[in-house]
Amino acid sequence: MIYLISQDWSNTSNNHAGMKYLCNKLQEMYPKYYRAYSVPCFACDEILSKNRIVRKVQLWYARYQAKRYSDKIVKELLTTLKTDDVVFLTEYLERLSPMKYIVDKIRLFKPDTIFWAIVHLVPAKLEKSFSKDSEISRWMENITRVFTFGRSLSDYLCSRGLPQNKVVTSFHYVDDYYLNKTGARNNALVEVIAMGNQMRNQNLLCEIVRANPNVHFTICQGVENMESIFKGFDNVTLIPFVPEPELRLYMEHSDISLNVMQDTIGSNVIVTSLAMGLAMVCSDVGSIRDYCDEENAIFCENSSVESFSKAINLLSSNRQLLMNMKTSAQKRSLSFSIEKFHLALMNLKC
Structure with a gap:
C-alpha cells in the first residue's frame, strides 16, 4: 500500500x-x-x-x-x-x-x-x-x-x-478533464492566453503585448492584480481568479498558450495547455523541454520581446503550422x- x-x-x-x-x-x-x-x-x-x-x-x-x-x-x-x-x-x-x-x-x-x-x-x-x-x-x-x-x-x-x-x-500529471474533445478551433483572429503567477515575468509579458497591438491577449491574473501593468491596452482582456470550468472555457476559445517564465519545473499551466490543444510559445528555461518539443512549441529567448513576437506572428500568419502544433500538443499531453x-x-x- x-x-x-x-x-x-x-x-x-x-x-x-x-x-x-x-x-x-x-x-x-x-x-x-x-x-x-x-x-x-x-x-x-x-x-x-x-x-x-x-x-x-x-x-x-x-x-x-x-x-x-x-x-x-x-x-x-x-x-x-x-x-x-x-x-x-x-x-x-x-x-x-x-x-x-x-x-x-x-x-x-x-x-x-x-x-x-x-x-x-x-x-x-x-x-x-x-x-x-x-x-x-x-x-x-x-x-x-x-x-x-x-x-x-x-x-x-x-x-x-x-x-x-x-x-x-x-x-x-494532467487529468482527462482537460482533454479538449471539441477539436481545434479556427478563430478568425488568433487568440493568445497567458496564465499562471509562479515564476512569471510579467514585465516582459507587458512588453510583448505592447509590441503586438494587432493580437488579442487574454491574461489570467490569478490572485494578482495586474490592472496597473496593462492599463491602457486595447488588445488585452484581464481575467481575475475564476472557477476552473470558466478558466477551461477561456482556454478552449484560445489558440496559443503564452508562457513568459523565469523558470519552470513542470506545472499545471503547461500540461493543461497541452491537453486543451494549444500551441505553446514558451521561455526556453528550466524543464520546459521535458514537456514540449518543436512539434508543439516555439521556444523563445527569455529576455527578448522580439523572439516572442516573432513566434506569435509566425503562428498568426501560418494557420497550417498553428493547427499542426495544436494537434501535436494534445497528443503530447497523453504522455x-x-x-x-x-x-x-x-x-x-x-
Missing part, C-alpha cells in the same frame, strides 16, 4: 489539478494500492492579514493547526502501516506544509518506514528557504526516493548534495496521464 499525503491549497482545492486531486484520483482508480490523506489549508490568502505582525501570528497558528491535524493522520498510519508499505509525501521542502513533521513523528515509533517525497518548488525558492546544504540533507536523510517533475530540478537537488540514485525525475503516473510508481515499488 502507498499512503499518499498531500497539502490542500486554496488555489487548487477541489479542482482537477494539484497534488490533492492526484492523490484522491489514484485512490479512486486504484483502491488496492493507494490510501489518500490531505492536510487542510489553514492559511489561505483570502484570510491572511496584510499587516505584517498579524500575518506572522496567523501563519504561526496555521502551522500549529496543521500539526494537530497531522497528528490524527500519524495516529491512524501507525495502526495500519505494514512492512514494505510506503508513505508518500507530496509537498516536501515546503516549510508551510507539515510533511517533515509527519516523517519525524512516524519514525519515532516506526523507524523502518519507507518514505517517498515529491519536491516541486523551483530552485530560486529552495535557495531562499534552504540556504545551507546541511538543512536539505537533514530534511532528506529519512527519505528513500525524491521525486521531481523536471530534470532541471533533479540536477539542482543533486548539486545540493542528494545522491543521483535517490532522485527520480517523474512528470506533472502525462494519471494512469502512466500510477504505472511508474508501481514499477519503482516492485
